Amino acid sequence: MNLNNTNLIVKLKIRKMKKIGFIICFIILKSSAFAQEKSSNQSTSLCGGHWEFFISDIAVKYTFKVDKFTGNVYQFVQREDKTYTWQLIERETSNIDVQKQDSINYQLFSSGLGIRFTFLLNTNSGLTWKLVKDENDVYFFSKVE
Secondary structure: HHHHHHHHHHHHHHHHHHHHHHHHHHHHHHHHHHHHHHOOOOOOOOOOOOOOOOOEOOOHHHEEEEEOOOOOEEEEEEOOOOOOOEEEEOEEOOOOOOOOOOOOOOOEEEOOOOOOHHEEEEOOOOOEEEEEOOOOOOEEOOOOO
16 A cells, blocks of 8 residues: 555544544524423413413422412412412512503513522612512512612
8 A cells, every 4th residue: 555545544533533523512402492491491371471380490389370460479389288279479578669550560570490599670760679478488589679
């Protein structure tokens, strides 16, 4: 075998290895994007609807029902008798908590990175509350100043 044939074989092997490397990188990037899509939170509402469900992929107990007119947020909880109900989550009051009659005034947001990054926003004033736990492990919305 002469030197030209050997160089050609080496070049073909390098080209094949580059293609395989490209395919592996593509698969890794694609699976990473798929994993990010699966960890998102979901909300369901009709456009302009009064109520909205907010469902977290973290756990079923982080399922909320939001009254977008009043800002009341309810958590899906299990009673001692194993039945389920909606429990109101209290929020701190504020004199800049502006509500327009018969209008959407609030929006619930969670980053998907953890329930501690869940916020309630007054869309009129920008007033924001963060979902936190008190010393008795009870959730409430604390004003973000």
